[in-house]
Amino acid sequence: MSIKEFLLKNKYIQVRIDVDSWGEIIEQAAKPLIEGGFVTAEYPQAVINNTMEYGAYYVFDEGIAIPHARPECGVIKDCFSMVTLTHPVSINGSEPVDIIVMFGGVNSDSHITEGIASIVGLLEQEETLSQIRRATTIDEIIGLL
Numbered sequence: 001m002s003i004k005e006f007l008l009k010n011k012y013i014q015v016r017i018d019v020d021s022w023g024e025i026i027e028q029a030a031k032p033l034i035e036g037g038f039v040t041a042e043y044p045q046a047v048i049n050n051t052m053e054y055g056a057y058y059v060f061d062e063g064i065a066i067p068h069a070r071p072e073c074g075v076i077k078d079c080f081s082m083v084t085l086t087h088p089v090s091i092n093g094s095e096p097v098d099i100i101v102m103f104g105g106v107n108s109d110s111h112i113t114e115g116i117a118s119i120v121g122l123l124e125q126e127e128t129l130s131q132i133r134r135a136t137t138i139d140e141i142i143g144l145l
Contacts, residue, residue, distance in 0.1 A: 040074035
C-alpha cells in the first residue's frame, strides 16, 4: 500500500505540532500507529535507539525526516504517519526538519522498496512540500496527496 492510499484511509496526520525535542517527534509520529495496532509500543524507542547509535540517517536536505526501524523492532502491519511541525527541529544534530513521515514495513523488502520509494515519490515535488508546510488541517494535506 502506498503512503497516499494508507493516509487517505487512516488519516494518521498531525498538523503543525509544537515539540520540544526530537525524541518527542518520534513518539508523536508513532502514537497513532501504536493506537491503530500497526506497531508495538516499543517501536518508537527502537527508532530513538537507532538514531542514538547510527545518527539521523533518515533526514533529507529538504527538511524531511523518514524515521523508521527494522521490521523485527515492532512492526505489526505496513503503515505510515505524517507530522508537520510549527518550527523545524534538529534530530540528534541533523539539519532541522519540519515534515516527518514515519513508516513501518513488515519485512525488509517492503521496508526498503515500497516504504521509502512511496514517501520519496510523494515528497520530491517542491511545490507539494511547500503546500504541506503551509497546510493547517488534515484535509488540506489529504488534498495534496
